Amino acid sequence: MQLQILAVGDVVAEGGLRHLEKNLRPLKKLKDIAFTVVNGENAAGVGLTREQAERIYDAGADVVTLGNHTFGKMQIAEALDDLPWLLRPANFTGRAPGRGCSIYDVNGLRVRVLNLIGRCDLSWGADNPFAAADKCLKEGQADITLVDFHAEATSEKLAMGYYLDGRVSALWGTHTHVPTADERVYPKGTGYLTDLGMTGPVESVLGVEPRQSVEHFLGGLPGRYRSPEGPCKLQGAVFTVDSATGLCTAVERLDIR
Numbered sequence: 038m039q040l041q042i043l044a045v046g047d048v049v050a051e052g053g054l055r056h057l058e059k060n061l062r063p064l065k066k067l068k069d070i071a072f073t074v075v076n077g078e079n080a081a082g083v084g085l086t087r088e089q090a091e092r093i094y095d096a097g098a099d100v101v102t103l104g105n106h107t108f109g110k111m112q113i114a115e116a117l118d119d120l121p122w123l124l125r126p127a128n129f130t131g132r133a134p135g136r137g138c139s140i141y142d143v144n145g146l147r148v149r150v151l152n153l154i155g156r157c158d159l160s161w162g163a164d165n166p167f168a169a170a171d172k173c174l175k176e177g178q179a180d181i182t183l184v185d186f187h188a189e190a191t192s193e194k195l196a197m198g199y200y201l202d203g204r205v206s207a208l209w210g211t212h213t214h215v216p217t218a219d220e221r222v223y224p225k226g227t228g229y230l231t232d233l234g235m236t237g238p239v240e241s242v243l244g245v246e247p248r249q250s251v252e253h254f255l256g257g258l259p260g261r262y263r264s265p266e267g268p269c270k271l272q273g274a275v276f277t278v279d280s281a282t283g284l285c286t287a288v289e290r291l292d293i294r
């Protein structure tokens with residue numbers, strides 16, 4: 038059986054959240070989606086609250102993944118322990134609350150989701166994500182494995198694609214908020230995309246008000262990020278996965294305005 042798996046890029050601020058709430062269910066119906074993973078690390082701009090995590094889940098996500106802004110709102114720490122569908126990067130150190138890898142039952146199919154964070158120009162204190170991936174893949178049995186690799190460097194993401202090729206169903210990148218045009222199936226059957234993009238305001242710099250971003254680059258005073266009002270986009274990808282082999286046969290990029 039061919040299953041459609043949807044991955045959605047970083048949801049940014051209230052605008053992105055509302056756009057997700059409005060568009061996710063119709064999109065899932067249109068594309069016959071069996072399982073949905075949404076990156077929620079920017080729902081509060083930097084981090085997310087429990088309420089925002091629950092809104093993403095209620096909007097139709099099966100799993101919410103995070104990244105370098107996991108603890109932007111410290112109150113999420115408790116929710117990470119409570120909510121089985123909320124994942125933070127698995128290669129955070131052992132002192133972090135919550136989990137980064139879990140297996141979910143989807144009508145009898147075992148779907149493993151793994152959230153990793155990159156170290157290049159991002160999270161130098163994290164454990165090696167390649168070794169962490171090996172460790173997670175040894176925990177339990179799954180029919181399908183999905184990986185959200187939250188990373189800055191395209192090289193680190195591409196290398197992870199080759200490292201996990203044939204061992205996971207799909208691997209996509211998040212974090213840069215800019216989608217890449219390299220969706221493909223790797224030689225041994227892993228569906229891949231370097232970055233999904235984001236779910237947030239179209240007229241923005243990665244979700245931040247353009248004027249504020251320009252001021253920052255001009256050397257002006259720093260300030261709390263403001264996300265602009267206005268039309269939003271939902272960016273992500275659909276991976277077609279064969280449930281018998283656990284491998285991917287097609288990848289389609291999405292940009293829903």
Ligand SMILES: [Fe+2]
Binds near residue numbers: 078104212
């Ligand atoms: Fe990030």
Ligand SMILES: [Fe+2]
Binds near residue numbers: 079104212213
């Ligand atoms: Fe982000």
